[in-house]
Amino acid sequence: MNPPFRPFFFLVLATFMFTWFALIVLPWINLGHLAPIKEEGTPGITPWDSSGSAHQGEKVYASNGCAYCHTQQVRPASSGADIIRGWGTATDDGDPKKEVTRRTYPRDYIWQHQVFLGTSRAGADLTNVAHRFPTAAGLYRYLYDPYVLNGHSSMPAYRFLFTMQKVRGLPSDDALVLVPADMPPAGWEIVPTAEAKSLVAYLLSLNKGYHLPDENGPVPRPSKS
Numbered sequence: 001m002n003p004p005f006r007p008f009f010f011l012v013l014a015t016f017m018f019t020w021f022a023l024i025v026l027p028w029i030n031l032g033h034l035a036p037i038k039e040e041g042t043p044g045i046t047p048w049d050s051s052g053s054a055h056q057g058e059k060v061y062a063s064n065g066c067a068y069c070h071t072q073q074v075r076p077a078s079s080g081a082d083i084i085r086g087w088g089t090a091t092d093d094g095d096p097k098k099e100v101t102r103r104t105y106p107r108d109y110i111w112q113h114q115v116f117l118g119t120s121r122a123g124a125d126l127t128n129v130a131h132r133f134p135t136a137a138g139l140y141r142y143l144y145d146p147y148v149l150n151g152h153s154s155m156p157a158y159r160f161l162f163t164m165q166k167v168r169g170l171p172s173d174d175a176l177v178l179v180p181a182d183m184p185p186a187g188w189e190i191v192p193t194a195e196a197k198s199l200v201a202y203l204l205s206l207n208k209g210y211h212l213p214d215e216n217g218p219v220p221r222p223s224k225s
């Protein structure tokens with residue numbers, strides 16, 4: 001190599017090595033060992049993996065750019081207003097009448113194929129959206145027409161995730177119950193497509209209604225034996 005280029009080459013190499021270490025190796029050392037926690041006295045583990053349909057919905061969520069406006073990362077009370085705004089509140093997995101309120105921890109994300117930390121909080125954090133929208137019908141209606149709840153909303157309507165069809169016999173079980181302005185002509189109904197169904201299955205799986213030992217401080221690494 002031409003001697004004047006040598007320092008330049010090593011500088012570029014060092015820059016790449018440093019970034020690789022900081023972005024890949026360090027997070028892997030710190031987070032790569034995270035595993036679910038075994039629940040005492042039960043065969044269960046927390047967190048657990050969600051259903052196949054919700055996994056499909058994860059892809060619909062990614063391809064429709066929901067993460068551009070929605071985060072899935074509840075910050076601790078000292079770093080933002082997420083907890084005060086109710087974004088850290090979930091329905092307790094053990095008792096639907098109770099609530100669990102907390103920030104999120106890296107362990108919460110271990111089953112996720114694609115982690116949607118998000119880029120901006122234009123809309124609500126969706127970590128626990130199933131607590132605020134516990135039914136598929138409510139979510140379908142919202143995705144079809146977000147302006148019903150807030151006329152000035154900047155949330156786009158995802159009407160292409162629905163289809164209009166003729167009612168044959170009885171109306172379909174999942175036909176949308178809409179406000180008069182959105183209703184289709186008589187004899188027709190609006191139903192969710194397969195994409196909308198999996199997206200809503202995914203949204204309904206978003207509820208961190210369990211506690212983690214991480215809430216009490218750093219958890220020791222599992223021993224190798």
Ligand code: HEC
Binds near residue numbers: 065067068129156
């Ligand atoms: C351009 C930004 C934007 C995009 C993209 C977007 N949203 Fe929203 N969303 C918002 C805003 C803003 C709100 C708050 C609604 C309001 O203005 O009242 C919201 C609210 C919501 C809510 C209600 C949350 C709550 O607790 O009140 C849900 C559910 C939701 N969005 C789901 C989605 C899904 C699913 C997608 C992708 C298919 C999506 N959003 C894409 C901006 C966006």
